[in-house]
Amino acid sequence: MAKFNLNINGKTQTVDVDPNTPMLWVLRDHLKLVGTKYGCGIAQCGSCTIHLSGIAVRACVLTVSAVGNQEITTIEGLSENADHPVQKAWLEVDVPQCGYCQPGQIMTAAALLDNNPNPSDSEIEMAMNGNICRCGTYTRIKKAVQLAAESNNS
């Protein structure tokens, strides 16, 4: 066990855990930030996507000891009141079915648009291909990403 001071959603949080613990379980079990979901544990489904220094990463394979003082943003910290452009677009298109993968989808999409405000369709597909939606909301996800990009650029 070791103590880690983590910068999560703009606040410093201290946890005392095994250094090999993935951030997914630090968030879910120790900090009760359960918006980040477990889907596969091997970085194949994207349900646990968070931002590490603004880059989309899979929290299930990011050990707490690798974080250091880098900023972490989770779905809970993306906006104050569901008003991030990506969240607004998601609501406008009414994307979710079961909703379980959607926090991860939104975090991937938000990181994509931060780095590439005007992605082409194939760039959206490439960026979002690591996030599985078992309900099959892909056409709506793509539409929402396009809408968020348009609203950012208008």
Next chain:
Amino acid sequence: MTFIKTKIGRRAFIKNTSLASGGLVLGFSILNACKPEQTKVMAAVEMPKEWFEINAYLKIGDNGLVTVYTPNPEFGQNIRTSMPMLIAEELDVDWKNVIVEQAPYHPEKYGFQFTGGSQGIRRRWEPLRMAGATARQMLREAAAQSWQVPIEEITAEGGLLQHEASNQLAGYGEMASAAAKLPVPDEVKLKEVKDFRLIGKSHKNVDAKSIVTGELMFGSDYQKEGMLIAMIEHPPAFGMTLESVDGKAAKAMPGIKDVVTIKSFKDGFEKGGFDTNAFPELVAIVGNSTWEVMQAKKQLKVDWKPIAAQTETISGFRGKETRNIPAGLESTETHMAKIEELAAKKGKLVRKDGNPEEAFNNAAKIIERSYSAPYLAHNSMEPLNAFAHVIGDKVKIAAPIQIPSLIVPTIASSLGIPAENIEMEMPRMGGGFGRKAYAHYVVEAALISQKVNAPVKLIYTREDDMTNGIYRPTYHATYRAALDENNNLIALHVKAGGIPESPLFANRFPAGAIDNYLAEEWSIDSNITIGAFRAPRSNFMAGAEQAFLDELAEAMGKDPIEFRLDLLKRAEENPVGEQNDYDAERYAGVLKLLREKAAWGENKANVHRGVSAYFCHNSYAAHVLDLANENGKPVVQNVCCAIDCGIVVNPDAAKNMAEGAIIDGIGNAFYGELTFQDGVPQKKNFDQYQMIRMADAPKGIDVHFVQNEIAPTGMGEPPFPPIFGALANALYKATGRRHYQQPFISDRPPIVG
């Protein structure tokens, strides 16, 4: 107006008097003396001081806000929006003044709380509207008594009661207290379809905001003070069971509380249809946190032993059935050999019309094709999980579960507690697709909690989830068609089977459209467990049948839609046999709508089109799928879909479900496959089990509904089965070869058709 006796769910109308009796004095009402437009704006701004329970499904606040208890568990169909819409429609209240809450498990109040089989809206269509209409009637009655005027002269619309002649107006909130004390009317009027204000218009998902912010609590997010995390270790192979465990090393790991064994069924317990469980004896490991339990799980030393062959009696929906469970470690290769053997023999006769044997003997040409599909895992994004807290002879459960009532007898028996001591919350499920109808994991969580005497959240790893069983079975079907010298279809023979069940629906189309028809089936016992998977059996038969009809149409020189319409015309005008399970006119209706919307017959460069239609779960669905070859790879460009599911309650949400069914179907048809070697599932996680991803999804999907006033039928499943056929038929156009074996994209050598 339609008069309906308030007979369904009578207990739902027995009011909670402890709540209602508190309402003698009206709380402060912001609606007092407001004009209608003002009240509409103001009603949504603050919570009421007091709520009045009118019936189990709704309570009305003193300011006119309405809380609706939505009865069924949700796993993505958006019934938490569409079911409250049914209540709000008949209550006649503005949608923005409706708050939705999930009802707990309480069958006496809420009836059969089952989400599956595309039955949700269909079963709730009348009772939920009745709940709203009953409340509206009681509000009008309360106003009539208060104003001393006849009830017939009182209107109730948009949350306002009005008596025009005496110029009296009141919000529902003002009359709620009085209404709550009135007797439940014996008869209520339900609206005509033309008078619907909410039903038929798209309303956004009431949970969308909490989903996109991550606030929504799924079953696996459940937290409780002092809660421990549990995981299970099940046998590595079907055909194995627990012999012994050495948990010393695991128990010595940090954060680990205990290693226990559990037995899911008491000896002699008579299983229900959803008690399927290949691994009733398990090792459970319990600790403080998920990561610690995951690490310690690797340190378990477990000895497994082969199971003995057994026969069990199941009491399911179809009455008592006997299941043979053979011993042994099964492999896909041996399954295939057995399938070939059974498919070559005569099957069990299920339906025969005319004289098919003679027709085949006299045929000028016989076309015979065989189709197959493998086991599939459900792979819901949220792996199986359950919270349970056993205290003495009581248990509190919160678990993602599709049919809570059917696991109650098992929990009661296995824990040794009375059924009425089981309290269940129904959190939103992160996907279900049939898998979460089989709630063995809830029993396991409860048994672990009982053993360790603490609140426990059981979490399956993805690997546990994928290798636990309850798969879509593996299926096979052979179709034969007899053509006369003029290329007319004179007989059809279908022989279908599977491991361990047959997928055959002998009375579905094209039965009823062909004079000489023969349907046979067979099955092979197995110890690999199976269960309902989105549109069970239909999800294979539709693809096989619709691919065969496509090939038949081609051989007969007919347009594939025209060919189906010709058969349906025959079935409508002069049906063969009396047991035909479909309505030929509605079936033809979706095809005609599809033909128009998809602009069938128009050819575009590098667009290869496949068509398919199917009836299941009381609804009709048809697709045209457009495929393009891009760098030698088939890419789905667009799917045009037509559906007849009666009245569509929430159209955009229904479209979302159809889009999902289409993408799900394309994914499973292209890639879905689980194979076995010596009882061991050969895929354990998403690095091995290929799921459809965004790049492989259609670039566009357009969904069209047949407009009619038929009470709603199924929606979650019907658009799923036919997409397999549409894809197969488009692949033929794109590649020049027929695809008979799913998955269509695979390493195996192609069969040249």
